Ligand SMILES: Nc1ncnc2c1ncn2[C@@H]1O[C@H](COP(=O)(O)OP(=O)(O)O)[C@@H](O)[C@H]1O
C-alpha cells in the first residue's frame with residue numbers, strides 16, 4: 001500500500017523539555033507521543049491531561065474502571081473521535097513525528113496507518129472476502145490477483161485462513177463471534193497498518209476465542225504496535241508489555257467526573273508494585 | 289452423602305396458599321382480559337380480510353368478463369373512441385399508467401433516497417435538515433389533487449396544449465411519492481447500526497464512500513419496500529393526473545408510449561371516466577380497468593417483495 005501520510009518531516013517536538021523518566025530516547029523509538037491530551041464531548045470533559053508514549057512493537061494495555069475515558073483516548077490515535085459530533089481534542093498526539101491533529105493531516109489517511117478493532121465484532125454485511133478486500137479496494141486496488149493475495153495473507157495473519165478458505169464468498173455474518181473478531185483483525189491487517197488499536201476486543205467472546213486472539217496479538221507484535229483497551233486486569237497482565245491505568249476524578253465543586261491517567265509503567269512493575277495507591281487498589285481488586 | 293439422603297427422605301413441603309395462588313391462579317380478570325383482547329384482534333383481522341375479499345370478489349367478478357373475452361385484445365387494443373361501443377381495449381391506459389408511474393419513480397426515488405441520505409448521514413439535527421424534515425412532513429399531507437393543480441399551474445399552463453403529457457403527470461405523481469420515499473428511506477438508514485459505519489471509517493473510508501458501500505446496501509431491502517409502497521400508491525392515483533396528462537379523464541383513447549409529448553391516459557382515469565357513464569359497455573371497461581390496476585399493483589408488490597427478501601438474505 002502506498003504510504004501517503006506526510007511523515008517526511010519529523011519535527012523534533014518538545015526538544016527543550018527535560019528528559020523524561022525513560023531518558024532522552026531518540027524520536028523514532030516512540031510511535032505515539034501524547035502530551036496534555038484533553039478530550040471534551042460538548043461541554044463535558046471526558047479525560048484531561050494525558051501524557052504518554054507508546055513504544056513500537058509492544059502491546060500497551062489501557063485499564064481502568066468503566067467510563068474513565070479509555071476508549072476516548074484510544075480513539076484519538078486514529079482520529080475516530082472526528083466522527084463523533086461535539087467531540088473536541090486538545091493537546092498533541094504525535095505519530096512518529098507528525099502531529100496527528102495538524103492542519104494538513106487527513107483523518108482518513110491516518111486510519112490507513114492506524115487500524116482499529118472494535119468491542120463488538122462488526123463485519124459489514126458482505127462476504128468474508130469482501131470484508132477483507134474492503135480496505136485495499138478503498139486504496140484503489142483493483143487487480144484480482146493482488147487482492148486475492150492480500151486477502152489470503154491477511155486472513156492467515158489473523159489465524160482465520162484455515163477456517164474460511166473454502167467459503168470466502170459466503171457471508172461474514174455466518175461466522176462465530178470469535179471468527180468474526182479475527183476477521184475484523186484480518187480486515188485491519190489488509191491495509192498493512194503500523195498500529196492496531198483494539199477496544200475491548202474480547203469482551204464479547206468466550207475464553208477459547210479470547211485465548212486465540214491473545215495468541216494472535218503476540219504474533220502481530222513482531223510487525224505492529226498494539227494498543228488494547230481491556231476491562232480485564234488478567235488480560236492486561238497476560239498480554240501487555242506496558243499498562244496505563246486510568247480512573248475518574250470527581251470534581252467536588254460541580255460533581256463532574258473526568259478521566260485521568262493515574263499511572264503508566266511496564267506491566268510487570270505496575271502489577272508487582274504500583275506506585276500510586278489508586279492503582280494498587282484497582283489491581284488488587286479492591287476497587288472498580 | 290447424608291445431606292442427599294436427608295433431602296430424599298424428608299416429607300414433601302406443603303406450599304403456602306399465597307405461593308399457590310401466585311404460581312397457579314392467573315386471576316379471572318386477567319383471563320377474561322386476555323380472551324377479550326384475543327377476540328378483538330381476530331375480529332379486526334377478520335374485518336380487514338372481509339373488506340378486502342369483498343372488494344376483490346366484486347372487482348374480479350365484474351371485471352373478468354371484459355378482460356378475458358377476445359383475449360388478448362384487452363391488452364392489445366386501444367380504447368374504443370365512444371362509450372357506446374361494446375368490448376375490450378385498454379392498452380392506452382395500461383401503457384399510460386406504466387410509463388407515467390415509471391417516469392415518476394425514476395424522478396422521485398433517486399431524489400428521495402438522496403434526500404434521506406442527506407438527512408440521516410449528513411444533516412442529522414442541523415437547522416437545514418430539520419427544515420427539510422418538516423417540509424417533507426407538510427408535503428406528505430398535501431392532498432394529491434393539489435399536487436395535480438400545482439403541476440398544472442406551473443408546468444402545464446405555460447406550455448399550453450403541449451404541456452399535457454405523461455411527463456406532467458409523472459411530475460405530479462413524483463411530488464406525491466417523494467415524501468414517502470424520503471421518510472421510508474430515512475427510517476431504514478436510522479436502523480443501520482453505527483458500528484458498521486465505524487468499521488468502514490476505521491479502514492480509512494470517507495463518509496460518502498461509507499454511505500455508498502456500507503450504509504445503503506445494508507438498508508437496501510427496507511428502502512426497496514418503502515419505494516415500492518410509494519410506487520403502488522402512485523400507480524393508483526387519479527387526481528394528480530386529471531389536469532396533467534389530458535384534458536378530462538376520457539379524452540385519450542390512443543396508446544402513447546412517449547411520456548415527453550402528447551397527452552396520455554391511465555387506468556385510474558379510465559376507471560373514473562367509465563364509472564360515470566350510464567352505458568353498460570363503458571361500465572364494463574371501468575371494472576376491467578379496476579381489475580387490471582389491482583393486478584398491476586399486486587405485481588409490483590410481488591416483485592418488490594422478492595427483491596427485498598433476496599437482498600435482506602444477503603445483508604442481514
Ligand atoms: N459519544 C459520546 N458522547 C458523549 N459522551 C461520551 C461519548 N462517548 C463517551 N462519552 C463519555 O465520556 C466518558 C468516557 O467514556 P469512554 O471513553 O467510553 O470510557 P471507557 O472506555 O473507559 O469506559 C464517559 O463519561 C462517557 O459517558
Ligand SMILES: [Mg+2]
Nearest residue numbers: 070071199229
Ligand atoms: Mg470503552
